[in-house]
Amino acid sequence: MSTLSDRLAAARGEAGTARDKPAGTADLEPQADTAGGSARADETEHPATGQTSGPLSARAPAVGPDSRPASRRALVSQEADRIEELKASVHAELLKRLGPHLYDADMDQQELDQTVRNVLSEVLGSQDRPLSAADRSRVTLEITDDILGYGPIDPYLRDPEVSEVMVNGPDVWLEKNGRLMKADAHFTDEAHLRRTIDKIVSRIGRRVDESSPMVDARLPDGSRVNAIVPPLAVDGSALTIRKFSADPLTVQDLINFGSLTPQTADFLDACVRGRLNVIVSGGTGAGKTTTLNVLSSFIPTDERIVTIEDAAELQLKQDHVVRLESRPANIEGKGAVTIRDLVRNSLRMRPDRIVVGEVRDASALDMLQAMNTGHDGSICTLHSNGPRDALARMETMVLMAGMDLPIRAIREQVASAVDLIVHQTRFKDGTRRITHITEVERMEGDVITLQDIFVFDNTAGFDENGRVLGRLRSTGLRPKFIEKLAYANVSVDPMTFRTDQV
Structure with missing residues (x-):
C-alpha cells in the first residue's frame, strides 16, 4: 500500500501532464480507471452528496450570441405596440369628449389648445397602465400634434x-x-x-x-x-x-444663392419699372413663384396691383394690392370661379398691374387681351421647358378658349403682348437658377423671333459635391425694348450687356 506522500506525488504528476496537453485534447483520450470505478471527464461529483451530474451542456445551456439582442428587440417592439395602443385609446377618448370643436374654424386657437391639453392630462391620468416620464411626454407631444x-x-x-x-x-x-x-x-x-x-x-x-x-x-x-x-x-x-416661407426671399437672397447676378437683377428691376410684360416660365418646383414674388417687389408703390392665384402665395409689400383667389365647384358642382373669370373681372377693377400666379388654361387668351389693351407691366407664370416652349404653350392655351383663331393671329397677339421671358430651371443638385432672360421681338413670317439677353453658362461644370458652378452671362446683345424703357423714363446701364461682365 502506497504512502500518502506517494499518492500526493502521483497527483501532482497527473496535474502537470494535464497542463502540458494541447487545448481540446482532453476529450479525445480515455480516462484511467480509479479506485472508485470509472468516471467520465464531463461528469462531476457533488462534494456533499457524492452524486454525479451530467455534461455541462445539459446542466446549463449556453446562451447564444443573438438571443439577448433578439429578446431586447422583442421587448422594444412590445413597448412600442403598447404605446401605440395607448395613443389610439387616448385619441379616441379626446375625440369623444371634444367632438366637433376640433374642426371648428371659428374657435379661438389658444382656447382649443388649452382645452385639448386639459382633457389630455385627465385622460392620461385615468389610464391604468403606468407610464414613465419620457413616455408620457412623448405620448403628450404626439397626440397634441395629431389633435392640434x-x-x-x-x-x-x-x-x-x-x-x-x-x-x-x-x-x-x-x-x-x-x-x-x-x-x-x-x-x-x-x-x-x-x-x-x-x-x-x-x-x-x-x-x-x-x-x-x-x-x-x-x-x-x-x-x-x-x-x-x-x-x-x-x-x-x-x-x-x-411650404410657404414666412420670410419671403428677396432679390438679394437670389443673388446670394446664385440664381441671379447683380447685373441681371438691376436689368429685371428696370424692365418691371419700365412696364414690360413679363412671363416667368419653368418646370414644377423650379422656383417660378419665388421669382414672380421678387419681380413684383420691383413694382412702384404708387400703382394699383391686382393679383390672381389658385392658392394665394404671393407676398407683395406694396400698399395698394387687391388679392383674388379662384374657387372650385361646391358639392352640387356649382359655384366655380376660374382664373379666367377673375382675369376678366380684374379688367373692371382699374388695375395698373395684373399679376397672375399661373396661367394654365384658356385664361391665357384673356391675359393676352389685358396685355394688349393698355395694362402694360403685367406678370404671370406658366410651365414650360424653355423660352420657345413657353410661347408654344401660350398658343396652345389660347386655343383651349375655343375661339377658333388662326395660328398666325395668335402669334401676332403673343409677339405684340409679351416683351420678356424669364426662364428658371431646377438642377440635379437641387439649386434653382434663372437660365434664360429672353426678349420677344417680332414676327418674321409665321415665326416669333426671340433674342437671348442673358444665358446660363455651364461650361464651368460641377464641383466635387455635384453642385453647378455656372452663372448667368450676357450674350452681348442689346434688347430692342431699350427705347420702350426710355419712354417710361427708365434707363439701363450699357455696361450691363458686356460679355466679360462678372
Whole structure:
C-alpha cells in the first residue's frame, strides 16, 4: 500500500501532464480507471452528496450570441405596440369628449389648445397602465400634434430647412436643401392620414371624398396643399405640401444663392419699372413663384396691383394690392370661379398691374387681351421647358378658349403682348437658377423671333459635391425694348450687356 506522500506525488504528476496537453485534447483520450470505478471527464461529483451530474451542456445551456439582442428587440417592439395602443385609446377618448370643436374654424386657437391639453392630462391620468416620464411626454407631444396640428408631419412643417412635405400612403418624404429624403415618421393607417387631410381642407371650406377625390387647399400660413384620395390614388391617399416661407426671399437672397447676378437683377428691376410684360416660365418646383414674388417687389408703390392665384402665395409689400383667389365647384358642382373669370373681372377693377400666379388654361387668351389693351407691366407664370416652349404653350392655351383663331393671329397677339421671358430651371443638385432672360421681338413670317439677353453658362461644370458652378452671362446683345424703357423714363446701364461682365 502506497504512502500518502506517494499518492500526493502521483497527483501532482497527473496535474502537470494535464497542463502540458494541447487545448481540446482532453476529450479525445480515455480516462484511467480509479479506485472508485470509472468516471467520465464531463461528469462531476457533488462534494456533499457524492452524486454525479451530467455534461455541462445539459446542466446549463449556453446562451447564444443573438438571443439577448433578439429578446431586447422583442421587448422594444412590445413597448412600442403598447404605446401605440395607448395613443389610439387616448385619441379616441379626446375625440369623444371634444367632438366637433376640433374642426371648428371659428374657435379661438389658444382656447382649443388649452382645452385639448386639459382633457389630455385627465385622460392620461385615468389610464391604468403606468407610464414613465419620457413616455408620457412623448405620448403628450404626439397626440397634441395629431389633435392640434397635422400629426407626424407637424415637426417638418415647423422645420425651416424643409421646403416640401410629401406623404405617399403611410410614408413621409421631404425635400430638404433641394434634395429628396425619407422622413423618420409615418402615419398609422389610411384613416389616420384621411383625418389629417380632412382637417386641412375643412378649415377653408373645401372637401375631399370619393365623389370629389382631388383638392387644392392651403394651410393658415399660406403653404400650398394638394391631396388626392382613393379611388384615384391606388396605394392610399397622397398629400403634398409646398411650404410657404414666412420670410419671403428677396432679390438679394437670389443673388446670394446664385440664381441671379447683380447685373441681371438691376436689368429685371428696370424692365418691371419700365412696364414690360413679363412671363416667368419653368418646370414644377423650379422656383417660378419665388421669382414672380421678387419681380413684383420691383413694382412702384404708387400703382394699383391686382393679383390672381389658385392658392394665394404671393407676398407683395406694396400698399395698394387687391388679392383674388379662384374657387372650385361646391358639392352640387356649382359655384366655380376660374382664373379666367377673375382675369376678366380684374379688367373692371382699374388695375395698373395684373399679376397672375399661373396661367394654365384658356385664361391665357384673356391675359393676352389685358396685355394688349393698355395694362402694360403685367406678370404671370406658366410651365414650360424653355423660352420657345413657353410661347408654344401660350398658343396652345389660347386655343383651349375655343375661339377658333388662326395660328398666325395668335402669334401676332403673343409677339405684340409679351416683351420678356424669364426662364428658371431646377438642377440635379437641387439649386434653382434663372437660365434664360429672353426678349420677344417680332414676327418674321409665321415665326416669333426671340433674342437671348442673358444665358446660363455651364461650361464651368460641377464641383466635387455635384453642385453647378455656372452663372448667368450676357450674350452681348442689346434688347430692342431699350427705347420702350426710355419712354417710361427708365434707363439701363450699357455696361450691363458686356460679355466679360462678372
